[in-house]
Amino acid sequence: MSLLKLDLENYKDLLKEYIKTKDEQALYQAEQFSKHSMQQNISPEEIINIHIQALQEIYPDMPEYIQSSMNFLLETMISYGLAYQEYQTLREKQLELKSEISVAANMQKTLLSTVKPDLEDVEVGALSVPAKQMNGDYHHFVDDRQGTLGIAVADVIGKGVPAALCMSMIKYSMDSFSGMGTDPNVILGSLNRVVERNVDASMFITMFYGVYNSNKHTFTYSSAGHEPGFYYHKDRDEFEEIDVPGLVLGVSPEVTYKQYEKKVEKGDMIILLTDGVTECRQGDRFIEQEEILHVIKQYSHLPAQGIVEQVYKHFERLQDFQLRDDFTLIILRRNV
Amino acid sequence: MNLSIDVTNNEGVSNVVLTGEVDAFTAPKLKDTLLPLTKEKGQVVEVDFQDVNYMDSTGLGVFISALKSTKEHASTMRLVHMQDRVYRLFKITGLTEIINIESTVQGGM
Known part of the structure; x- marks a missing residue:
C-alpha cells in the first residue's frame, strides 16, 4: 500500500x-x-x-x-x-507516573530484599507475589549463622504505595533492633511502638515473627494479629493451625505479646502465609482452609521451594491469573 | 461489589446498617460516614453487620480509626450481628479484645 x-x-x-x-x-x-x-x-x-x-x-x-x-x-x-x-x-x-511507580517498585525490591537462607538441617521455601506493582506483603529472614534463623512475615493494611512506604519503615526498624536479642515477643513489642507513633490511624500491620533454633530444633514465635499459619506433624500426618492471640501493630501503644515454643521433629513443616492466600476467591466462592492444606499436601514430596511455587500456581489458576491481593507463602521443613 | 450505608439517629444513638461488602472500594465511603458520628461526645454508634458477608482488611482499618476516634471524643461504638466470616477477621487481628462486638447467633440455624 x-x-x-x-x-x-x-x-x-x-x-x-x-x-x-x-x-x-x-x-x-x-x-x-x-x-x-x-x-x-x-x-x-x-x-x-x-x-x-x-x-x-x-x-x-x-x-x-x-x-x-x-x-x-x-x-x-x-x-x-x-x-x-x-x-x-x-x-x-x-x-510518566507509571514509569515513576515502576522505579519505586524496583527500589522497594532492592530495599526489602532478603536472602533465603541456606541451612543444613532446615529447608526453606519462600514466595511473595504482589497483586499490583508494589507489594504490601513483606517477609524477611535473619540468619545469625550460629544456628538461629529469624523469620518475619507481615502484611500492611492499605495497599499500593503507602503500604510499601510503611514496609520500608518496618524493615529499617527491625534492622536497628539487631542488638536486642531474638525474642519474638520483644521484637513485636518494639515494632508496635514504632508503628503506633508513625502511621496514620487507619493503617496497621499484621506480623508473625518466629525463630527457628537449629541446635535445639525448636520454633519460638509470636503473632501480632497475623493470619494464622499451620504446623504439619509428620508422625501424625496432620496439620494444626498456629492460632496465637495478639493485637495488630499500630493500634495501641501498651500491648505485650505472648511467646510460644514448639519442638520440631524430623519431617515437620511450618507454614506461614498472608491473607492473600486464605482470602483467595474463585468467583464468589471463598477458598476453604482445607483446600489450601490439601494442595500443600499434594505437593509435599517436592522440595520446600517447589511446594510454595506449585501452591501459588494452583491459586493463580483458580483466580484466572488475576491476584486480588498480595500473596506470600513460606514453608520451613526440618529434614535432618 | 457495593455497599449501602443507612444511618438513623435516635436520641444519642446512631444506628448504622451496612448492606454489601466492605473492601478497598467501599471503605472510604464507610469511613466518611462513620467517623463524623464518633466525634460527638457521649454518642453511641451501633453498626449492624447482619448483611455484610465480606469484609477485607481495609475495612478493619476503618473500624480501627473509628475506635481511636471514640476514645478521643468520649463516644462509644459497638458492632452487632456479625457473621462468622467477618468475625474471624476481627478475632485473628486481636481486635475482638478492644472493640465491643456482638457476633450473630452462633449455631442457631
Missing part, C-alpha cells in the same frame, strides 16, 4: 473517489487517514477544515448553505479537539 499522505490533495482524491464509486476501498482509506492523523496529533476540526477545502475544490459551485453548515460543524468540533488534546496530555502524564 502506498504511504498515505496527510494532505489536502490526497483527501480530495479520496473523497472524490468515494462520491463517484461509493467504493468500500475508499472508506477503508479514509479510516487509515484518520488513524494516521491521530498519530500526527491532527485535531478533529482540522480534518473538517480539510474536508471543507476539498469540497470547495471538487464543487466550486457548492451552495452557500452547505458552506455555512460546514463552518458551523467546524466550530462545534473545536471542543472535541480540546478534549482530545487533554486526553493526549493525560496519557503522557500517565506513562
Whole structure:
C-alpha cells in the first residue's frame, strides 16, 4: 500500500473517489487517514477544515448553505479537539507516573530484599507475589549463622504505595533492633511502638515473627494479629493451625505479646502465609482452609521451594491469573 | 461489589446498617460516614453487620480509626450481628479484645 499522505490533495482524491464509486476501498482509506492523523496529533476540526477545502475544490459551485453548515460543524468540533488534546496530555502524564511507580517498585525490591537462607538441617521455601506493582506483603529472614534463623512475615493494611512506604519503615526498624536479642515477643513489642507513633490511624500491620533454633530444633514465635499459619506433624500426618492471640501493630501503644515454643521433629513443616492466600476467591466462592492444606499436601514430596511455587500456581489458576491481593507463602521443613 | 450505608439517629444513638461488602472500594465511603458520628461526645454508634458477608482488611482499618476516634471524643461504638466470616477477621487481628462486638447467633440455624 502506498504511504498515505496527510494532505489536502490526497483527501480530495479520496473523497472524490468515494462520491463517484461509493467504493468500500475508499472508506477503508479514509479510516487509515484518520488513524494516521491521530498519530500526527491532527485535531478533529482540522480534518473538517480539510474536508471543507476539498469540497470547495471538487464543487466550486457548492451552495452557500452547505458552506455555512460546514463552518458551523467546524466550530462545534473545536471542543472535541480540546478534549482530545487533554486526553493526549493525560496519557503522557500517565506513562510518566507509571514509569515513576515502576522505579519505586524496583527500589522497594532492592530495599526489602532478603536472602533465603541456606541451612543444613532446615529447608526453606519462600514466595511473595504482589497483586499490583508494589507489594504490601513483606517477609524477611535473619540468619545469625550460629544456628538461629529469624523469620518475619507481615502484611500492611492499605495497599499500593503507602503500604510499601510503611514496609520500608518496618524493615529499617527491625534492622536497628539487631542488638536486642531474638525474642519474638520483644521484637513485636518494639515494632508496635514504632508503628503506633508513625502511621496514620487507619493503617496497621499484621506480623508473625518466629525463630527457628537449629541446635535445639525448636520454633519460638509470636503473632501480632497475623493470619494464622499451620504446623504439619509428620508422625501424625496432620496439620494444626498456629492460632496465637495478639493485637495488630499500630493500634495501641501498651500491648505485650505472648511467646510460644514448639519442638520440631524430623519431617515437620511450618507454614506461614498472608491473607492473600486464605482470602483467595474463585468467583464468589471463598477458598476453604482445607483446600489450601490439601494442595500443600499434594505437593509435599517436592522440595520446600517447589511446594510454595506449585501452591501459588494452583491459586493463580483458580483466580484466572488475576491476584486480588498480595500473596506470600513460606514453608520451613526440618529434614535432618 | 457495593455497599449501602443507612444511618438513623435516635436520641444519642446512631444506628448504622451496612448492606454489601466492605473492601478497598467501599471503605472510604464507610469511613466518611462513620467517623463524623464518633466525634460527638457521649454518642453511641451501633453498626449492624447482619448483611455484610465480606469484609477485607481495609475495612478493619476503618473500624480501627473509628475506635481511636471514640476514645478521643468520649463516644462509644459497638458492632452487632456479625457473621462468622467477618468475625474471624476481627478475632485473628486481636481486635475482638478492644472493640465491643456482638457476633450473630452462633449455631442457631
